[in-house]
Amino acid sequence: MTDAAYPPSALELDRRAYRKRQSTKSVFVALVSTLAFAAVVWLTVLNTPGWAGVQQSFFDPATFWSSLPRVWEGFLLNLQVLALSVVTVAIFATVIALLRTLRGAVFFPVRVLAAAYTDVFRGIPLIIVLYLIGFGVPALLNQRVPLILLGTAAITITYSAYVSEVIRAGIEAVHPSQRIAARAMGLGYAQTLRLVVLPQALRKMTPPLMNDFVAMQKDVGLVSIIGLVDAVRAAQIETSLSYNFTPYIVAALLFVLLAIPTIRLTDWYTARLQRREQMGSVV
Amino acid sequence: MSALLQAIDLRKSFGERSVLRGVSVEIAAHEVVAVIGASGSGKSTLLRCLNLLETIDDGQILLGGEDISDPRVDANRVRARFGAVFQSYNLFPHLSVLDNVTLSLRYVHKVPRAAADERGMRLLERVGLADKAREHPDRLSGGQQQRAAIVRAIATDPEILLLDEITSALDPELVGEVLELVRELADEGTTILMATHEMAFARDVAHRVVFLDAGRILEHGPPAEVFANPREERTKEFLTRFRA
Numbered sequence: 001m002t003d004a005a006y007p008p009s010a011l012e013l014d015r016r017a018y019r020k021r022q023s024t025k026s027v028f029v030a031l032v033s034t035l036a037f038a039a040v041v042w043l044t045v046l047n048t049p050g051w052a053g054v055q056q057s058f059f060d061p062a063t064f065w066s067s068l069p070r071v072w073e074g075f076l077l078n079l080q081v082l083a084l085s086v087v088t089v090a091i092f093a094t095v096i097a098l099l100r101t102l103r104g105a106v107f108f109p110v111r112v113l114a115a116a117y118t119d120v121f122r123g124i125p126l127i128i129v130l131y132l133i134g135f136g137v138p139a140l141l142n143q144r145v146p147l148i149l150l151g152t153a154a155i156t157i158t159y160s161a162y163v164s165e166v167i168r169a170g171i172e173a174v175h176p177s178q179r180i181a182a183r184a185m186g187l188g189y190a191q192t193l194r195l196v197v198l199p200q201a202l203r204k205m206t207p208p209l210m211n212d213f214v215a216m217q218k219d220v221g222l223v224s225i226i227g228l229v230d231a232v233r234a235a236q237i238e239t240s241l242s243y244n245f246t247p248y249i250v251a252a253l254l255f256v257l258l259a260i261p262t263i264r265l266t267d268w269y270t271a272r273l274q275r276r277e278q279m280g281s282v283v
Numbered sequence: 284m285s286a287l288l289q290a291i292d293l294r295k296s297f298g299e300r301s302v303l304r305g306v307s308v309e310i311a312a313h314e315v316v317a318v319i320g321a322s323g324s325g326k327s328t329l330l331r332c333l334n335l336l337e338t339i340d341d342g343q344i345l346l347g348g349e350d351i352s353d354p355r356v357d358a359n360r361v362r363a364r365f366g367a368v369f370q371s372y373n374l375f376p377h378l379s380v381l382d383n384v385t386l387s388l389r390y391v392h393k394v395p396r397a398a399a400d401e402r403g404m405r406l407l408e409r410v411g412l413a414d415k416a417r418e419h420p421d422r423l424s425g426g427q428q429q430r431a432a433i434v435r436a437i438a439t440d441p442e443i444l445l446l447d448e449i450t451s452a453l454d455p456e457l458v459g460e461v462l463e464l465v466r467e468l469a470d471e472g473t474t475i476l477m478a479t480h481e482m483a484f485a486r487d488v489a490h491r492v493v494f495l496d497a498g499r500i501l502e503h504g505p506p507a508e509v510f511a512n513p514r515e516e517r518t519k520e521f522l523t524r525f526r527a
Binding site: 177178180181182183184185186187188191195196199200203 | 334336359360362363364365366367369371373374375376377386387390391435436439
């Protein structure tokens, strides 16, 4: 920082003046481009002949308020599915990831199965998994199963495949010398994993995990297809009653409001990690 | 003299590359042995075979008369009897310096936290790192980190301390403080087997020097002998490069 004993040199003063001019210029450019963007939106969207109709059928305040309670009620179901899934995905994905990192010939079949699992379920669209679980499991058991459990199961199956890969990458990103140091002091395989590898891996995988969490927050809206009256299905019902699409906007708004804190938190955390790792550098 | 650790005709290859080609070495209690040799001569591999971080292809390792190269022995229990310090410190970055030092005490030797902390603090104080006990390793200089790593290795009172080129990653001005600590440990009678490139230090501190060349022990003896009158041409060549 500035040293009080030394007044800045003429050279430094010149540099500071230049930087100040540059930042003033940047603010000005940002302002102009924002105005230009607003003008383009106004000209292309708000001035189109169909805008009045769209406004009425998608952004109708009366429908907004009348549909909100029902959509909100459905949204609470989404939150339940989400809360359940977070727990089951965390457990299941960790198990899959650990199975994939096991070494030794004995574990070959387990490794292959775990790898096949992640390949298959990262490949199948979530909506198909939902259909298969939602209609297949009750048929298999020949009895009714609470829809919320079926929805949670489908999301767990798909998301565990993604999340286990993030966890595995995190585990493998911990330098092997850390394992060696741990084993050298007599810690066993499981102790090394728990005390040395996983705590370090967790830091590395937090940003991608939070990303998957954001994706999961909105994908819980897909459980509507197995018949669960969640926010999306509630909005659909409201729309069919009012002949107005505003309820979808209500549902969308609720999902966005749910996602924003996580997204901001992810950004903040990633930025903090970056600051720590590149301390003292401008690039 | 019965050796504390005895390695007999160790052989180890990585794929096609033969790294140890019949190495026999022994070390008595309270003895300091320095293993010297060019990079790639097998120094690190030898050390890692001894505390079972690598599995040997042939030969035998006896620790206090027990055959620890027998696959039926519990390798974790054997490793816990050694202390190991590595070239790149390998401190655990997510743990405080004190927790690094006490981890093995707490989880391998089942010492209660309070007692482990007390012992850890006493050792850290001794090496002048007490004020860093609660810091994470990345706040320490290289020399401080390596001293903390040495404290971590001796915290469990190991039977043998293995030092694998512990000053090779340090800035020259930080080497002294680390070697000073090793010298103190040696003076106290700690049994030390060290792979090193610090020839002057080896000559001063080691009771015996072993020269490893291409996976074989070419020459060994008291440092005065090996350094002053090397018998083998390869040893002479190697030492000249280091004196230059």
